[in-house]
Amino acid sequence: MALENKGETHKTDVIIIGAGPVGLFAVFELGLLDMKAHLVDILDKPGGQCSELYPEKPIYDIPAWPVITGQDLTDRLMEQIVPFNPVFHLGQMAQSLQKLDNGHWQLVTSEGTVIEAPVVVVAAGGGSFVPKKPLLPNLESYEGKSVFYAVRKMEQFRGKKILIAGGGDSALDWALNLQPIAAEVALVHRRDDFRAAPDSVNKMRELVAAGKMKLHIADVKSLEGADGQLSGVGANSKAEGDFIIPCDTLLAFYGLTMKLGPIAEFGLNLHENLIPVDTEKFETQTPTIFSIGDINYYPGKLKLILSGFHEAALMAQQAFRYVYPDKKLRFQYTTSSSALQEKLGVSDKAA
Amino acid sequence: MKLYVTDQGGVTHELEGIEGWRVMEIIRDYGLPIKAECGGCCTCATCHVYVDKEWLDKLYPMRDDEQDALDNAFDVHDNSRLSCQILMSESLDGLKVTLAPGTEP
Ligand SMILES: Cc1cc2nc3c(=O)[nH]c(=O)nc-3n(C[C@H](O)[C@H](O)[C@H](O)COP(=O)(O)OP(=O)(O)OC[C@H]3O[C@@H](n4cnc5c(N)ncnc54)[C@H](O)[C@@H]3O)c2cc1C
Ligand code: FES
Numbered sequence: 001m002a003l004e005n006k007g008e009t010h011k012t013d014v015i016i017i018g019a020g021p022v023g024l025f026a027v028f029e030l031g032l033l034d035m036k037a038h039l040v041d042i043l044d045k046p047g048g049q050c051s052e053l054y055p056e057k058p059i060y061d062i063p064a065w066p067v068i069t070g071q072d073l074t075d076r077l078m079e080q081i082v083p084f085n086p087v088f089h090l091g092q093m094a095q096s097l098q099k100l101d102n103g104h105w106q107l108v109t110s111e112g113t114v115i116e117a118p119v120v121v122v123a124a125g126g127g128s129f130v131p132k133k134p135l136l137p138n139l140e141s142y143e144g145k146s147v148f149y150a151v152r153k154m155e156q157f158r159g160k161k162i163l164i165a166g167g168g169d170s171a172l173d174w175a176l177n178l179q180p181i182a183a184e185v186a187l188v189h190r191r192d193d194f195r196a197a198p199d200s201v202n203k204m205r206e207l208v209a210a211g212k213m214k215l216h217i218a219d220v221k222s223l224e225g226a227d228g229q230l231s232g233v234g235a236n237s238k239a240e241g242d243f244i245i246p247c248d249t250l251l252a253f254y255g256l257t258m259k260l261g262p263i264a265e266f267g268l269n270l271h272e273n274l275i276p277v278d279t280e281k282f283e284t285q286t287p288t289i290f291s292i293g294d295i296n297y298y299p300g301k302l303k304l305i306l307s308g309f310h311e312a313a314l315m316a317q318q319a320f321r322y323v324y325p326d327k328k329l330r331f332q333y334t335t336s337s338s339a340l341q342e343k344l345g346v347s348d349k350a351a
Numbered sequence: 352m353k354l355y356v357t358d359q360g361g362v363t364h365e366l367e368g369i370e371g372w373r374v375m376e377i378i379r380d381y382g383l384p385i386k387a388e389c390g391g392c393c394t395c396a397t398c399h400v401y402v403d404k405e406w407l408d409k410l411y412p413m414r415d416d417e418q419d420a421l422d423n424a425f426d427v428h429d430n431s432r433l434s435c436q437i438l439m440s441e442s443l444d445g446l447k448v449t450l451a452p453g454t455e456p
Pocket of ligand 2: 375387388389390391392393394395396397398420433434435436
């Protein structure tokens with residue numbers, strides 16, 4: 001899998017927003033028609049809902065696969081698109097989309113990566129996976145200042161009095177990683193049982209026993225402070241009742257949830273948070289921007305993987321006309337076309 | 352077979368229970384607001400409910416994965432359960448649950 005360095009400018013034929021099953025299969029359909037693709041996904045792995053929400057669950061309605069798990073489906077799709085060398089920009093939010101003077105689109109990601117292409121395919125599914133926010137009063141005024149859901153640069157937290165909320169791998173990993181550089185690290189979790197990797201849990205318990213980390217078994221209830229700067233977090237436990245944990249930084253790890261995100265600002269005339277498309281080309285009301293998979297809307301739409309695959313095939317036909325306006329498009333089967341087989345690396349000529 | 356569900360706004364609804372269905376699915380099928388983002392995979396905790404105290408002991412006990420998933424919920428109480436992990440049956444006729452904060456779609 002090709003992973004590009006963050007923060008560069010790239011030119012390609014098609015930008016695909018979302019590396020879920022439908023975005024992945026779009027690479028295949030575009031590739032058969034000689035179009036190169038770059039994919040952007042906020043997750044750090046491909047597969048969308050299939051790999052994030054139900055990797056181990058069996059799916060029974062993928063044609064010709066009587067049963068296949070979410071992760072296996074993702075792995076097979078990744079294998080199927082290898083011949084087309086797609087470039088993945090993972091861990092990045094597709095943030096803004098702008099039309100350039102030459103008629104191409106310029107997409108900028110949250111990490112500053114710039115991608116330019118004549119065609120954009122929005123395959124954003126149920127939306128981007130983003131951190132779930134704790135339900136706390138006045139949360140917004142602290143976000144980005146003293147409340148965070150991810151660690152981008154560890155240095156930012158040097159010398160801080162950090163409280164980390166959660167009991168999974170993210171919470172434990174960051175508690176362990178930040179402990180040496182922070183002034184203080186405390187962990188707050190609702191129960192004295194951690195689902196994180198046992199090794200991390202053991203290390204955490206050792207630090208707590210040595211007095212180098214604090215552990216509170218409690219619920220987080222309130223944020224204390226002013227002007228976005230935390231001075232403490234209100235907590236409650238059965239043993240201690242209400243109490244304040246002094247800190248100047250809160251890192252909250254409560255898993256992920258899907259939110260539409262920046263795509264709402266792309267000017268695509270949303271219909272109840274979905275993108276309306278035609279059913280011939282799966283193009284949005286903005287020519288050269290297509291939308292396929294769970295995120296699109298048309299009469300009779302079914303949010304099924306197989307529908308998204310079909311949409312990808314039809315989308316590619318029209319995308320070809322934009323990417324190669326002077327070329328003629330011929331319909332061919334992969335079974336019998338030696339030209340297609342060459343692209344797939346399976347022809348005698350390619351072998 | 353009845354199921355009583357109090358929504359996030361405090362209004363109680365009488366739902367027809369369906370044998371063998373997950374309580375989450377019955378709530379969603381009836382049209383009450385419930386996010387249930389992972390579709391019953393016991394990972395998202397956005398189907399979190401408070402079970403009426405008198406019914407708590409009658410439910411099948413929580414498995415570890417349900418406890419784990421509840422780590423991603425808020426305002427977890429002793430009577431917190433994930434409604435996708437409760438199967439409706441005759442023995443639960445009359446079950447009362449309240450949709451917890453964070454379950455709004
Ligand atoms: C529990 C469960 C069971 C299911 N079972 C089946 C089944 O049996 N059969 C079936 O056909 N379907 C099933 N589905 C539905 C199926 O998973 C979806 O139809 C499918 O995942 C849609 O694929 P997609 O590529 O359109 O979107 P998704 O899988 O949602 O992927 C979209 C990707 O886009 C990314 N993204 C969105 N916006 C941005 C942005 N601005 N920047 C960067 N990245 C972004 C997201 O992070 C995500 O990774 C099931 C779903 C669930 C939850
Ligand atoms: S629906 Fe996700 S945990 Fe129940």
